[in-house]
Amino acid sequence: MKDKLLNWLNIILVADVFLVILGFVWFAIAVIGNASGINLGLDLWHKLWIPLFNPAIGILMGGALLSGITSWVSKKLMKN
Numbered sequence: 001m002k003d004k005l006l007n008w009l010n011i012i013l014v015a016d017v018f019l020v021i022l023g024f025v026w027f028a029i030a031v032i033g034n035a036s037g038i039n040l041g042l043d044l045w046h047k048l049w050i051p052l053f054n055p056a057i058g059i060l061m062g063g064a065l066l067s068g069i070t071s072w073v074s075k076k077l078m079k080n
Contacts, residue, residue, distance in 0.1 A: 002070075002074075006070060009063060009066065009067060010067065011061075012063065013060065013063045013064065013067065015057055015066070016059055016060045016063065017060060017069075019052075019053075019056050020053070020057055020060055023045070023052070023053040023056070026041065026045055027042075027045055030042035030045050056059050
């Protein structure tokens with residue numbers, strides 16, 4: 001059960017990493033486009049920052065901490 005839960009957590013974290021990377025790439029391209037005078041969706045990105053990208057970054061950090069703590073606890077329990 002624990003292994004299945006950790007496997008799902010890792011799958012969710014991998015998908016979340018790709019979402020965060022996609023958001024960063026979109027932001028970088030939109031900023032460059034905005035500096036050039038081309039609208040590449042910077043306003044839409046700003047609207048999605050709070051409801052989408054901000055929680056995705058928080059979930060990524062929390063999930064990484066949770067994954068690390070569970071691995072550490074598992075190693076300590078296996079040792080004893």
